[in-house]
Every structure is written in C-alpha cells, then in structure tokens.
Amino acid sequence: MDRKMIFFDIDGTLVPECTNDIPESAKNAIKTAIANGHLAFINSGRTLINIHETVKELGFSGYCCGCGTEIYVGDQTLYYYELPLSSCNEIIDFFYKNEISSLFEGSNSLYILGKDAYTPATASIEASMGVKFTPLDTEELRNSAQFTKLLYWAPNHMEDSVVQEFLSQWFDIIDRGDGVREVVPKNHSKATAIQKLCDHFQIPLENCYAIGDSTNDLPMLDYVPHAIAMGVSMKEILPYVEYQTDTVENDGIEKALKHYGII
Structure with a gap:
C-alpha cells in the first residue's frame, strides 16, 4: 500500500484552544487512518509532560513534542534535545x-x-x-x-x-x-521532526500531510506538500496550505482525511 504519514497539531487543531475535548469525529477519523495502515503523529509545541491522556488514548504512532525537540515512536525515544x-x-x-x-x-x-x-x-x-x-x-x-x-x-x-x-x-x-x-x-521545528521521521520510516515527503492552525505550524505546513489549515486559523498560514478544512468542532479532522482519501 501507499503508506501515508499524517501530522496533527493539538491546540486549535485536534482540540479547541486550552481544552482537551477531542470531538468523536476526530477520534474515529484518526483511529480509522491508523487501521488503514497509515502513520499518525502528534506534532505539537507542547512538551511531553503537556500531552494529555485523552490524546494518548487515541493510539498515535508517536509524538513530536516541543517543536521538534522531542520525538517518540511507540515507547521509544527517537530524538531528544537538551539545552545545557x-x-x-x-x-x-x-x-x-x-x-x-x-x-x-x-x-x-x-x-x-x-x-x-x-x-x-x-x-x-x-x-x-x-x-x-x-x-x-x-x-x-x-x-x-x-x-x-x-x-x-x-x-x-x-x-x-x-x-x-x-x-x-x-x-x-x-x-x-x-x-x-x-x-x-535553533535548528528545531515541527519540520525537522517530520524530516527525521521520513528518514526513520523511509517514507517519501510526498506522502506526508500536516494539519495546523497557527504560526508555530508554519514550518511543517511549508515543508510538506499536503498542508491543511483548520477552519479557524491564523491568516498568516493560509498562503502556505493546499486545503482548508472545517473547524475542529465541526468535524474538520474527519473532513480533511476524507478529502485526501486517507479514510
């Protein structure tokens, strides 16, 4: 199969800002994408301690945390940067x-x-x-x-x-x-996390998708060929995306994955 790798921001993308209420449609869409053989990663500015259990319960393939400073695949640490x-x-x-x-x-x-x-x-x-x-x-x-x-x-x-x-x-x-x-x-971003995972899994960049809503998503949205903005996004990111989906509350994740035939 043509395996895809999808990267999800958390705040404003997977959940409304400052909550952990993931819509059922998003939960089901992510689980279906994984069941279809694709890889789904969180790619967030949050560090690992700030990833809520409701996110972890979805069974993501791994987590890119702290804007590319921490990368976890399953229960293994693929990369970790420590400031002296x-x-x-x-x-x-x-x-x-x-x-x-x-x-x-x-x-x-x-x-x-x-x-x-x-x-x-x-x-x-x-x-x-x-x-x-x-x-x-x-x-x-x-x-x-x-x-x-x-x-x-x-x-x-x-x-x-x-x-x-x-x-x-x-x-x-x-x-x-x-x-x-x-x-x-320096030299860390959501894009560098994607690059490291492409190398790790030997998945071509053209099979990568990123979904975000704000300026700290710009590195990954500019890096992947299939960049998706949420329905409510900062206007600065819109020139960099291929597709704008609906809001998180209005099934935006599900609609985006269906648009690309991932689910």
Whole structure:
C-alpha cells in the first residue's frame, strides 16, 4: 500500500484552544487512518509532560513534542534535545533580573516566572492538563530548572528587540500574536521532526500531510506538500496550505482525511 504519514497539531487543531475535548469525529477519523495502515503523529509545541491522556488514548504512532525537540515512536525515544543547564541558568537569570513574565517548558517539568505570566490561559492549562507550573521564586529553583523551550510576554518596560537579540544565540522566536513569543532551539521545528521521521520510516515527503492552525505550524505546513489549515486559523498560514478544512468542532479532522482519501 501507499503508506501515508499524517501530522496533527493539538491546540486549535485536534482540540479547541486550552481544552482537551477531542470531538468523536476526530477520534474515529484518526483511529480509522491508523487501521488503514497509515502513520499518525502528534506534532505539537507542547512538551511531553503537556500531552494529555485523552490524546494518548487515541493510539498515535508517536509524538513530536516541543517543536521538534522531542520525538517518540511507540515507547521509544527517537530524538531528544537538551539545552545545557548553564544556558538555562543564564536565560532564567536574564528574565528574572529584567522582570519578564515567562513560562519555561521541559520534558518533565513546567516553570513560571513573573506575576503577569499566571494568566487565565495558564490557569486553564493547569486545570485541564492536571499539571502545575512550578514558580521560580527561589534562587535554588532558578539555578536548577532545566528546560528546552519557553514562552514569554513582550515586556512594556524594555524593547522586545533587546530580549530577542539576547535569546538569538540559542533560539528562533515565533510571534504567536497578542505579545506572546514562542522560543524554540535553533535548528528545531515541527519540520525537522517530520524530516527525521521520513528518514526513520523511509517514507517519501510526498506522502506526508500536516494539519495546523497557527504560526508555530508554519514550518511543517511549508515543508510538506499536503498542508491543511483548520477552519479557524491564523491568516498568516493560509498562503502556505493546499486545503482548508472545517473547524475542529465541526468535524474538520474527519473532513480533511476524507478529502485526501486517507479514510
């Protein structure tokens, strides 16, 4: 058979933003695609700790987490990137001294810094995921926190260009809108995760499909020949997609997979 590999974002694609309520149509579509012999992967900005059990219950072929910094196939780790602790210390120290609200994401831990970082969105993540952001409120914690990527809110009290210049020695920066910046290690993205899995499974790129809704999906949507946008997507991604499906709540996943004959 002509085996396909399909990559799914989570937030705004598989589930509505800040929830874990996967529509039944999406669950059935993904399970059918796998039953038909295809490979289905999560490809998310979330690190592994932030992948909810309702997602794992669908039996995905594996998970690309943290914008390509963690790749899992079945119960095996195919790839894992670790930012040196010395770099973590330097970055946290910069954010702490400059009072920049931020979230630091590791494979097994989530950290929060700054009073403005604890927003309704972060509270919703904690409630829905059953995880807790550890406040970096002691020097001991700030010196021991290990993370791979981060989010921060562009500060009002200093030029964001100064923050971005500091971070650029380690990271690429994605503008997520509303002043939110997603910060990802250089040479890592949702596209690099796809490339590694194509090599691993010896599946040609032309057999790859990616479904997303926001600017952190752009690397994978631009990389694969079959890029799909959800019905409600950031306008910046639309020039890069081959097909726009319906919203997640209105069976968008099922409709997309049917459109391409995957199910």
